[in-house]
Amino acid sequence: MRAVIFDLDGTLVDTVYGHVLAWHKVLEEGGFEVEGWKVHRLIGMSGGLLTKAAAHEIGRELSEGEAERLQKRHGEVYKELMPRRRALPGAIELLRHLHDTRVKFGIATSGRRQDAKPSLDVLQLPAGAVIVDRNDVERAKPEPDLFLAVQEQLKVRPEECYVVGDAVWDLLAARRAAMLGIGLLSGGYGHEELDRAGAYRVYSNPAELLSSIYQLGLRSA
Amino acid sequence: MRAVIFDLDGTLVDTVYGHVLAWHKVLEEGGFEVEGWKVHRLIGMSGGLLTKAAAHEIGRELSEGEAERLQKRHGEVYKELMPRRRALPGAIELLRHLHDTRVKFGIATSGRRQDAKPSLDVLQLPAGAVIVDRNDVERAKPEPDLFLAVQEQLKVRPEECYVVGDAVWDLLAARRAAMLGIGLLSGGYGHEELDRAGAYRVYSNPAELLSSIYQLGLRSA
Numbered sequence: 001m002r003a004v005i006f007d008l009d010g011t012l013v014d015t016v017y018g019h020v021l022a023w024h025k026v027l028e029e030g031g032f033e034v035e036g037w038k039v040h041r042l043i044g045m046s047g048g049l050l051t052k053a054a055a056h057e058i059g060r061e062l063s064e065g066e067a068e069r070l071q072k073r074h075g076e077v078y079k080e081l082m083p084r085r086r087a088l089p090g091a092i093e094l095l096r097h098l099h100d101t102r103v104k105f106g107i108a109t110s111g112r113r114q115d116a117k118p119s120l121d122v123l124q125l126p127a128g129a130v131i132v133d134r135n136d137v138e139r140a141k142p143e144p145d146l147f148l149a150v151q152e153q154l155k156v157r158p159e160e161c162y163v164v165g166d167a168v169w170d171l172l173a174a175r176r177a178a179m180l181g182i183g184l185l186s187g188g189y190g191h192e193e194l195d196r197a198g199a200y201r202v203y204s205n206p207a208e209l210l211s212s213i214y215q216l217g218l219r220s221a
Numbered sequence: 222m223r224a225v226i227f228d229l230d231g232t233l234v235d236t237v238y239g240h241v242l243a244w245h246k247v248l249e250e251g252g253f254e255v256e257g258w259k260v261h262r263l264i265g266m267s268g269g270l271l272t273k274a275a276a277h278e279i280g281r282e283l284s285e286g287e288a289e290r291l292q293k294r295h296g297e298v299y300k301e302l303m304p305r306r307r308a309l310p311g312a313i314e315l316l317r318h319l320h321d322t323r324v325k326f327g328i329a330t331s332g333r334r335q336d337a338k339p340s341l342d343v344l345q346l347p348a349g350a351v352i353v354d355r356n357d358v359e360r361a362k363p364e365p366d367l368f369l370a371v372q373e374q375l376k377v378r379p380e381e382c383y384v385v386g387d388a389v390w391d392l393l394a395a396r397r398a399a400m401l402g403i404g405l406l407s408g409g410y411g412h413e414e415l416d417r418a419g420a421y422r423v424y425s426n427p428a429e430l431l432s433s434i435y436q437l438g439l440r441s442a
Binding site: 014015016017018020021024025028033035036037039040081082084086088089185186187188189190191192193205 | 235236237238239241242245246249254256257258260261302303305307309310406407408409410411412413414426
């Protein structure tokens, strides 16, 4: 295996619960009363799909304009709720380890550039790190486009890539990209939920992944 | 089976994600940087145990005074984050159905009275409903005291009681009380996590429990 592609929110940065509550509140404002645990299971999809899924959940139609407004509002409410972002334990060290041992890696997020930037800022990424966000592709997760875009930039084959993510959407997109998924519990899904979505391995957080890195058979570039 | 004892937050009222974020922020303020998903798995314990667990998580000691201050602060932050509480789908209807069919029920919450009241207020409870909170017992969940206090007031035997809860702490306390646990996914745990903690049945939310109520073999008083 020659490369590791990371999801961002919930995988490297501890932001999932802020996103859940922000969406919960924004959907409620918009008249979409979706239960918290169902909102949680939608996090990690593109914002457009998430709003459609929420509307479907309560049996309502959603216009493109309404979906766009909800996404914008989510960005604002998230910032109010969680002004500070924290890297997950081991995240900075894991990326540094891959960099130092010359294992290729990149980051692929369903978030838009302006929303992803504050999360990327806490990771102390090396110059030139490969990052692909919502603005770079036509369709976000669970479509495989984000992961395939990173893989192309890393100049490796899909089957040489691991995808590390906290949501079933990462694992679904990984399978569609012919990559091997690794689940992290740090997004709040249960172990079994990630197993069933096809995770090859499940670790608690980036720190546990780093301490188990030799289980992954990674090769330097 | 002659009685149903309900947990409150996450089981009848959609408050878990607000509690997670409130604790996340309050613990961070206090210098306890605990990951969101780990905070989530502590919800439903008494506030005292939760603060101790959080301190243990990052290898720190916690004084009684500090624990008390964190709990008070949590109540304040929660109210700021989620000023409005929502009953979970089917919660009001389920309690009404039990009342109308004369099946005994009660509510047992690890929350303190002043924190539980706004959640109870949205449930449209019949007059005289049995409610036991943190202030009524010496030790909250995962100790069985709360459930045993409800059972005594309902004048049934423990083995005639179901406990309905969303957290593994409810299921652990139920087993210790010799009652049968029923898990709800509405607190955000995975199905398997509730199964493994000993749930006899798992439903999505109160609405699904109500639509499946004849699976439970309940008897009128």
